[in-house]
Amino acid sequence: MKVTTGCWLTRFLDPLGESQRKLNRCLEATREFMRLNGLKVSRWTCHSVPHAVQQDGMSCGVFALKFAECILEGKDLKFPSNTAAVNAMRVVIASTCLCESESLENLCSHCGGEDTDDLLWIACDSCKRLYHPGCVKNPPTGTKYCCVLCL
Template identity: 50%
Template sequence: MYVQIVFFADISNTAPQRQIESEVINAYYLTLLVRKFNKENADRAFAVDTFEMTSIWERKKTKIKIDPGIYKYIVGVVNESQHWMLVVIIPGERRRLFVDPLGERKGKIKHCQDITRSFMRHRGLNPSRWACDTLPHPLQQDATSCGAYVLKFAECILGGFPLAFANSASSVNTIRQQIAVSLLENTDDLTDLCHLCGEQDGDTHWIDCDI
């Protein structure tokens, strides 16, 4: 079971004009979106942690051990130069999707094709003839909302909906707010955790925390 600790400072970065952090990305799409999909569907989805997915994107070794054939969706969010992008593998349809909030360039689609081919081959599948394409979607209008976009893209794909949503500044701020509220509504009881380091050490004053 995946456990993700998100502090209030992380959630506060869902505010307008702030860059959404990896902790929020992981908690929202790994814990909430994929958990909801798996609860409501006979098919299964698997989410790759952003750190692992970024390593795959950079052609580094990964510790992920899965059988891709048992999943309808394998979803990963990549961070490249402080910019979030979405990668989705759909084994049953023999295809892969790459979605960039700023728009997809041929070189990035080719890179997605190459790294997902390597990833799948090392796990027993041969995706040489699998398509790697994208989907129509609204484009990011600012410099900081890529995280909100990729989470909305992932939500639409897992829900079986087109990537069609309003992308005005106020609409994207609403998406940011929905992400924050969803995380707060689905949090565990953190009463006994240190507000600074997140450890449970029996000290309820949190004054002399040793980190």
């Protein structure tokens, strides 16, 4: 939201596209929230700006992150939104999350716990993820192990 010449403005972005009904609903929800917080909102408005529209029903998270990135970096909200472009954005998001996360190498891939007392871990022969033996029902040692994710 921002102030423009004494009027408060809410920008509403819906990756599936806006309708007047959705804009009115956003305006009323915003006004109600502000009233509950003691602010007078008679001059509050709600508008949208041109932006990319998702082409499926599964990409809203990708679009929310991309909209936030574009707004924070002052970029145009119209970007390629075909399947290949959305998949490329997913790869960038996943890579960023992995690069920015802490080391996960000492964590069990099943329970997420770290066990420094137990030196015996089971590694999947396919993906190399590590598991506490008890978390994967104590498979026999000395045999090949394939985790449920790789089966």
